Amino acid sequence: MNDKVAGILYEIADLLELKEERFKPQAYRKAARNIESLTEDIVEFHKRGQLKDIPGVGEAIEAKVKEIIETGELRYLKELHDEFPAGLMQVMDVPEIGPKTAMRLYTELRVTNVQDLKVAAEQHRIRRLKGFGDRTEENILKGVEFLERNQGRMLLGYAHPVAAGIVSYLRERGDLDMVSVAGSLRRMKETIGDIDILVGTDRPEQVSDVFVSYPEVEDVLAKGPTKSAVRLANGTQVDLRVVDAGSYGAALLYFTGSKEHNVKLRSRAIDRGYKLNEYGLFRKDSDQLVASATEEEIYLALGLDIMPPEMREDQGEIELSGQHALPELVSMSDVKGDLHIHTEASDGAMPMEDMARAAMAKGYHYVGITDHSESLRIANGLDVVRLRQNVEKARALTASLGGIHVLIGAEVEIDERGKLDYPSPVLAELDYVIGAVHTRFKMSETEMTARLLTALSNDHLNILAHPTGRAIGQREAYPVDMEKLLDEAKAKQVFLEVNSFPERLDLNDRHCRMARDNGNMLVVNTDSHHPSHLDNMVYGVAQARRGWVGPNQILNTLPLDGLERALRH
Numbered sequence: 266m267n268d269k270v271a272g273i274l275y276e277i278a279d280l281l282e283l284k285e286e287r288f289k290p291q292a293y294r295k296a297a298r299n300i301e302s303l304t305e306d307i308v309e310f311h312k313r314g315q316l317k318d319i320p321g322v323g324e325a326i327e328a329k330v331k332e333i334i335e336t337g338e339l340r341y342l343k344e345l346h347d348e349f350p351a352g353l354m355q356v357m358d359v360p361e362i363g364p365k366t367a368m369r370l371y372t373e374l375r376v377t378n379v380q381d382l383k384v385a386a387e388q389h390r391i392r393r394l395k396g397f398g399d400r401t402e403e404n405i406l407k408g409v410e411f412l413e414r415n416q417g418r419m420l421l422g423y424a425h426p427v428a429a430g431i432v433s434y435l436r437e438r439g440d441l442d443m444v445s446v447a448g449s450l451r452r453m454k455e456t457i458g459d460i461d462i463l464v465g466t467d468r469p470e471q472v473s474d475v476f477v478s479y480p481e482v483e484d485v486l487a488k489g490p491t492k493s494a495v496r497l498a499n500g501t502q503v504d505l506r507v508v509d510a511g512s513y514g515a516a517l518l519y520f521t522g523s524k525e526h527n528v529k530l531r532s533r534a535i536d537r538g539y540k541l542n543e544y545g546l547f548r549k550d551s552d553q554l555v556a557s558a559t560e561e562e563i564y565l566a567l568g569l570d571i572m573p574p575e576m577r578e579d580q581g582e583i584e585l586s587g588q589h590a591l592p593e594l595v596s597m598s599d600v601k602g603d604l605h606i607h608t609e610a611s612d613g614a615m616p617m618e619d620m621a622r623a624a625m626a627k628g629y630h631y632v633g634i635t636d637h638s639e640s641l642r643i644a645n646g647l648d649v650v651r652l653r654q655n656v657e658k659a660r661a662l663t664a665s666l667g668g669i670h671v672l673i674g675a676e677v678e679i680d681e682r683g684k685l686d687y688p689s690p691v692l693a694e695l696d697y698v699i700g701a702v703h704t705r706f707k708m709s710e711t712e713m714t715a716r717l718l719t720a721l722s723n724d725h726l727n728i729l730a731h732p733t734g735r736a737i738g739q740r741e742a743y744p745v746d747m748e749k750l751l752d753e754a755k756a757k758q759v760f761l762e763v764n765s766f767p768e769r770l771d772l773n774d775r776h777c778r779m780a781r782d783n784g785n786m787l788v789v790n791t792d793s794h795h796p797s798h799l800d801n802m803v804y805g806v807a808q809a810r811r812g813w814v815g816p817n818q819i820l821n822t823l824p825l826d827g828l829e830r831a832l833r834h
Contacts, residue, residue, distance in 0.1 A: 266308050270333050271301035271341055274326070277353060280345040282364035293660035295323035299614050300330075300793035314816040320614050330431070351380025352453070360408035360740050361401070369394065384408045399818055404520040406705075411741060418456040419501065422767020422804050425450065428460045428500060431479060439475040441466060443513045446522040447506075451574045453807035455737060455770045459502040463520055465513025476505045512544050514559035518755060519543035533567055533583065533813050539568075560765045575810040580778075586794060595809050599816040600802060601824060604633035604672065605699060605730065605762065605790030610655055611636035612644040617671075623796035625669040630825050633672040634659055635699050637662060638686035640678045644703075649691055670743040673680060681705045682720025685726065688690050692725035697760070697832045702731040702743070710744035717750055721757045727755065727832050728788055728820075731764040731771040739768065747776060751783045758834050765805025766798070777812020785833075788820035 274297035278290040299320045300307055312332050333339050342805050349371075355378055356367045370376035373394060376384050382405065385391050392402040404450045428446045435444050443465030449457045464472050469490040478494050486494040486502070493505040510518040519527060519542065535540040540549050545557030546566055554814045556562040561571045569586040571596055576582040585591050606611035606620050614618070617634055621821075625634035636655060637646040645657065652675060659673035674697040678686040685692065685700060692698050700720045708716065720726060732750065733742035754761055761780060764771045769792070772780065782785055789805040791798050809819065816822040820831055 266304050266306055266334065266722045267728075268412070270307055273333055273339055274300065275331075276354070277342055278340075279331075279346065279357060279364070280349065281766055283349055283353065283357075283368055283741050284345075285364065286366070292321065293326065294322075295614075296326050299795065302480040302614065303701065304797060307705075320609075321379060321662050323414055336632055337637040349613060350377035352381070355379050355399065355518065356382055356654065358739075359405065359412050361404045368651060379409060384552040385738065403678075407741075408471045412738075417458060419458070420767040420806070421450070421453060421455050421457065422801060423459055424457050424501070425427060425453075425804070427497070427499075427811070428462065428503075430481075431460070431476075431503060433460060434479055435462070435464060438478075439464075439466075439472050441472065443510060445517055445730075446816040447517060447718070448522060452523065452577060453575050453804070453811060455773065462503065462505050462522060463513070464507045465510040466507060467510055469507040469810045471693055472507050473505070491555060509542075511714075512557045513563070514545045515541075515545040515557040515563060518560045518563055521574055523578050526577040526583070529579050529583050532706055537567065538820075541575060548636065573810060575807060576813065578811075592813050593815045593820065595806055595814055595819050597806050597818065598807065599627075599822040600789065600819050601793050602629040602631035602633070602828070603793065603802065604631075604674070604728065604788060604821055605635050605676070605764070605792045606632055607635060607636055607676075607792070608655075610651065611641075611646055615796060617655070618662060618666075619796060620793065621671050622671070623799055625666060626689055627799060629669060631670040631672055631828065632673050633697065635674045635676045638675055640680070640686050646678070646686075652687070652691065652693070656664070674727075676701050677774065678703060679716065679720045681708070682798040683716040683722075685720065685723050688697070689725060692723075695725075696829075697727040698723075698725045699730045700726045702734055706734055706740070706743045708743065710746060712770060714749055717745060718753050721750075721753050721759050726759055728760045728762055728790075730762045730790075731769050732761050732791070733771050733773070735771050735773075736768050737770065742771070747779060751780055751785050756787050757781060758786075758829075760786050763787055763789045763805045763809050765789060765801040765808075766802060767790045770804060770808050771807070772812075774808050774811035777809050779812050781812055781814045781818060784818075786818055786820055787814060790821070801810070 274293045278293040281290045307501055316322050316330055329339055329341060353367055353371055356362055357364060370638060374390055378387055386402050386406045391397050392399050404509060428450055432444050435441055441464060445463055447463045448461035450460060451590050460766050466472050473488055473490060473493045477488055477495055481497045482495045483498045484494060484496040487777045491507050494502060494504050515620045531541045533547060538549050540547050545553045546563050547553060548555060556566045564571045570589055572586055603624055608620055609615055617779060621632050637644040639646045641646045656673045662671040674695050676699045679700045679702050702749050735742035751819060763777060790810055791801045822833060
């Protein structure tokens with residue numbers, strides 16, 4: 266129910282922006298963010314009469330949340346929908362199109378959906394509008410293509426917990442041991458299509474019955490002893506494959522992929538007198554089964570060490586495995602802390618103490634508080650007075666909590682010239698400084714590269730946050746010469762962030778691999794705005810693993826004393 270309520274509130278915010286409301290959209294979005302981050306079902310808050318205890322839920326929003334919970338819908342949302350064409354919301358999903366632009370395109374060109382927008386751009390009608398031009402029209406067309414390219418894909422950070430819930434359900438209700446996600450989700454790709462789940466059992470009909478009875482199932486698309494498919498209430502399709510327990514390992518290897526990895530494995534098998542498929546590894550001349558129960562025994566029979574799923578992309582991992590020279594990859598157990606955390610002082614949802622306690626509950630040795638700097642007004646950035654108050658709070662928290670060291674930093678804006686928001690004497694008061702770009706994304710590659718290189722030259726800068734500025738499915742990365750950026754960051758001893766937020770995952774896996782090969786040091790952070798966001802660390806770690814990065818190249822795998830030395834350059 267949390268996702269449903271939050272989704273409706275987000276939709277209201279978007280529609281209110283179309284009406285050019287100034288403050289209401291922000292209020293609805295704040296409430297939505299806090300509701301989707303709840304660790305308890307919002308229905309329980311309603312039963313206890315505690316909806317107003319949720320940050321951002323005042324009297325007006327409380328009434329609407331009650332109506333959604335009690336009736337499953339909201340009259341106010343329907344009234345807002347009636348004011349606009351149904352497709353206008355989709356137009357705002359296109360990068361470059363905000364509410365004001367969407368309304369102008371609607372009123373002046375009668376653009377009511379994405380297809381109308383594409384046609385208007387292709388016919389060069391948009392550039393004729395006052396304030397628009399050739400470049401704007403070209404960017405809108407690129408935005409439409411970007412949207413079309415990402416349709417039907419789900420972010421890893423949304424698919425992963427959904428799949429984990431189903432796997433847990435099957436284990437418990439089906440009394441199963443051999444259950445796993447497969448496909449691109451097991452390889453932890455940043456976006457996936459459908460969720461694939463594999464089960465090994467001698468009771469296939471019983472497993473299929475349990476699968477289709479999952480509480481979130483809305484439609485059963487297919488049901489059989491070996492294959493079933495359902496659509497969940499949130500629209501996600503989940504496919505189940507059931508195999509004999511004895512061939513589970515071979516099936517898991519096959520259905521995990523990637524296709525390119527599997528092709529290379531089959532070629533290796535043929536060269537050694539075998540044939541490999543989803544049922545097992547067999548001798549080519551006699552069909553005698555060689556291995557099938559586990560992935561490890563199949564790899565071993567082929568003279569290979571088992572490769573982590575994140576590496577299985579045919580990027581040289583099979584060759585290294587054959588030489589028993591696979592690199593060590595960073596793991597969640599290596600992570601000692603999180604250095605990119607926001608509190609209610611800027612745009613976070615909770616007080617500093619709550620965020621620190623949540624980090625301590627994860628067993629972290631340290632946590633870094635990094636609220637936004639003054640010029641990012643949309644995020645309630647801190648002026649120098651409020652920043653210094655944050656410093657005092659952090660110092661006091663370290664003493665009072667005892668079990669975790671609270672470091673104090675700031676996420677400081679990098680302006681268009683590459684200058685940092687606060688003056689040097691103020692930056693010097695912090696334990697460390699994160700630099701970030703949140704504005705002027707449309708600079709040329711030359712301009713953006715110069716902007717970032719200038720920022721890297723600031724002696725106070727320790728970390729460059731989300732270095733390419735992308736928002737998966739929403740905004741392309743800004744253009745930057747990555748080789749120059751990596752070289753300069755290495756020379757200046759600035760750590761590049763792997764931002765774990767599902768919409769970012771920035772650096773991406775390819776850039777992580779480039780950084781690893783270049784000898785750069787990285788840091789995996791969550792950019793948390795709520796305690797529940799700390800759980801996103803797994804996605805940043807997965808991104809680093811896909812880039813073959815080991816713990817020795819990750820800043821926040823260091824113990825506190827090593828971390829402090831590294832931050833002092």
